Amino acid sequence: MEMSGGPAGGTRRTGTVKRTMWGGLRQQWKLLGLFEIDQQHEFYSLTSMMKEGLSAAVQTTIDNPPPDELSEDDYRLEVTQIHKDFKMETFAGPVFASLRRSLGMTEKEYQHSLSSDGSYLQFISNSKSKADFFLTNDKRFFLKTQNKREVKFLLSNLRIYMEHLEKYPHSLLVKFLGVHRINISHRRKKYFIVMQSVFYPDDRINARYDIKGCEVSRWTDPAPEGSQVIVVLKDLNFKGQYITLDQQRPWLLRQVEIDTSFLQRLNVLDYSLLVAHQPLHQDERHQGLSFATLIMRTKKSVITGSSPTHAGMPTVPGVVPEEDSTMLVSEMDGGTVSCSFAESRGGSDPGSALSGRTCNEQPAGSVTDSMELRDFQAQNRRLLPNFKNPLHVIDGPEHRYFVGIIDIFTVYSFKKRLEHWWKRLRHPGQAFSTVSPPSYCLRLCQWVQDHTK
Template sequence: MSQTEMEMSAGLAEGTQRTGTVKRKMWGGLRQQWKLLGLFEIDQQHDFYSLTSMMKEGLSAAVQNTIDNPPPDELSEDDYRLEVTQIHKAFRMETFAGPVFASLRRSLGMTEKEYQHSLSNDGSYLQFISNSKSKADFFLTNDKRFFLKTQNKREVQFLLSNLRIYMEHLEKYPHSLLVKFLGVHRIKIPHRRKKYFIVMQSVFYPDDRINARYDIKGCEVSRWTDPAPEGSQVIVVLKDLNFEGQYITLDQHRPWLLRQVEIDTSFLQTLNVLDYSLLVAHQPLHQDERHQCLSFATLIMRTKKSWSFFRTKPMTSRSVITCSSPTHAGMPTVPGVVPEEDSALLVSEMDGGTGSCSVTESRVGSDLGSAPSGRPCTKQPVGTVTDSMELRDFQAQNRRLLPNFRNPLHVIDGPEHRYFVGIIDIFTVYSFKKRLEHWWKRLRHPGQAFSTVSPPAYCHRLCQWVQDHTR
């Protein structure tokens, strides 16, 4: 072999070795990234142990203040502007608009005692590390029911300045998919920066059987995430491109989802925001969950015991019916108010347009046992006509709520899968900076769909994604 050939051979061998080294480093980096994703218990050796301990102590005292001073039935402007400071040994905790968030928790059928217990029991908080570009820190309560997320001052001010219209939206659409904000707080530690954080309901609760999670924005640029290795316990939140070729299969519940997504994204458009995400997760239904044919009598009895209202003052509305779980005694009820114009639509959709049933007109708080108006449903035994009508009214008002489930406002059952759905991250305003980013991305990604577009375009695109990926 000539000298030249030997040098070429050595060069190829070195190149091959270098390529193998690069590949190993890349794979090692991915493995390290996967190791960092997921949930980690915040024990005494964890960097966030001190902060989360303060959060737990401060939240326990803040909720106790609400227990001792319940919010009024009617909120005032002062309640929206209220700031309460509680002094602890090593820090101060400020609670913003406490009566407003307490009122929202009450409207969700959540007692202050159970909220306090979840936030401050002996179990450690969990740190959630995702592949999100957000610089925020995410924590979960030990029971995984509530998320705590650090926010910057601008985001907190945005939420508080729009809190009234957010509350009005949830009052009008109590089955909204928007994430439910349950508290806004600030911790002041001497000689350290102030730390703002919010408390939210977790969309993915309970997550025991969830087998895939997605963060959807309705676009394609930077919307792929490498899945976790086969059999790995690492939690990876996938993105739009990972979802391609799949569908959210809901059958008769599909029209409701399409309409509610349109309603919620239109509301966000009025706030001039973009870059929010539609969270989607799914799990297979067990055989006994696919046909929850509970007896009429049992369901109606549960309903009678489980009224829940957004406001406590008397009001006239369509039937407002909610259920608590028979398998979780003492679990809270959930709101069931549906505006009158929506009630007829829901029944029409449920009946497939046959008009075989009409919605019961009733005064909130009246006894459900009274006979409803409207024609009886077909194919029912004579003795069950009244119960059947009430049951169908119940189904219309709660057509996506699961009476036996612990997180009914973010759950929809299809024929074979249970879906968890919610809209999060609603703080990005379409500012001048975002407009510049939009034009830069148009030059960088010609002909491709990216996240930074105007609020009307963002709203339309996400609705179109749901339209295209449901059936």
């Protein structure tokens, strides 16, 4: 039967539309979060190929470790491996292997995380991005599909990205660990990147934010109370809150300034500052004050290839090898390590850059770290927490914060310039995302300045 065109029919139509919209919103809520990619999942076939291809690609670097000095050929290298149902192409493999090594990551553990028996997890967010997001089963690594332009942009700027990380080894920029392409017969090629997750480990994180430093479209409805849905909140959700770091605040302000200035050089915008926090346990609030922990954190922050066991290790900091930990403890027990940490003006602490501090280590038969310590402040380093994923973790007095800069592929093109002028007309007097790279850089730095203490 046809619906009447009169007022009553219009009311019924309106009610139907509202119910449909509400049903769609409820369905969207159900979709947000993490989902195991089991055999019935639409991405099971793709992620199975990813796991198989990544395992073989990493095995190549296990069998052929990257050289200590990277060449131009390493940056241009493309390796294709043929599997039963697909081909996997790996771009600049030695370069990314070198970065993984510099982060204290062994190829075996990287391979294990990427290809373990556990299923990948699909992460569905409220992002406008059309990319697909996957997490390894241990949630340590993100895999994200990218378009060809974004991959080309990353690879063309890979050398200066690596140079930035070498110059500022405590950078907050997301760590790209691999770029790959899957080629399946009669289907479109699929590019994807592997990244270190900023929010790792996430077992006690109670809030996550994606910050761009603006207002327009920067509010997300929080998840219902008691819900297990993971919602990444935005700038307006953060209103009235602060990242309370106390003495580590100057380091964060400076590092954000350094990293966003680098992104300005790349002429990019629309990147995000990820922020998450969790309360510190009582014992965690004081563990950074012990002498032994200060030594461990110093070693973690400046570790280089000076140890013959780890010759060739680049200067980007990673984990302290277990044998080094044992050696350090025995040295301290035997009184062979002498350190003095002098408070500098501005109240630096063991977590901030080592301005005004000296540390003299002279265990028998070892190379001192005096040169690295002298360069510490120049490279804007801080004492890293004795914690997994230390480059993205900053402990304040009461909370542990996870901080990183992601999504660095949006170039300020002619199309973006047109979008900027259109948004100026549509949102007069309001702060929106699409602005010039210098303005974007300054605005995000100002947001960090205004929301930290």
